[in-house]
Amino acid sequence: MNTQFSSTNQPKNPGRRPNVFAKYIREERVSLDDIRALIASLITYNADEIDAILKDKKNKPPVAIIIMLKAMVADMKKGDTSNFDKLSDRAYGKPEKTINHEIAAISPDTLTRLNAIFGEPPKKDPRERKPRSAKETSESKTGTTEGRQTAARATTRKPRAK
Helix, strand or coil, X not given: CCCCCCCCCCCCCCCCCCCHHHHHHHXXXXXXXXXXXXXXXXXXXXXXXXXXHHHCCCCCCCHHHHHHHHHHHHHHHHCCCHHHHHHHHHHHXXXXXXXXXXXXXXXXXXXXXXXXXXXXXXXXXXXXXXXXXXXXXXXXXXXXXXXXXXXXXXXXXXXXXX
């Protein structure tokens, strides 16, 4: 009976577990530059140096470094560079991506010459429109569509069966 949960017998809520790595960084006052320098030095080690660090019983590195080194060894065996890319991006920053492009406008004379060579007539500029006359505008408004029925209107609909 004493071990059952009830409204009065509730377990203690310890809250969120503290991040040990963040606690170590705060206590030891490790700066971002220190972390970058560490990563920069880790990616310069060869396979023998990494094995020596991992096998050293006296001076064991922190778990985070062991995980990074083991991931680097596994990548070396597979020939994969994804973890190396991530670590170098953290240490040195991602390279800037630049796009070089050039847009050249074709002059009207050149366009006319090209059209003459390839046999295509020059296209009219859509901005140059001829204004409509008063007669054209009145005809378009009073168009003669009387007597015409569309196919949709001409067909009769059957009532749906329920």
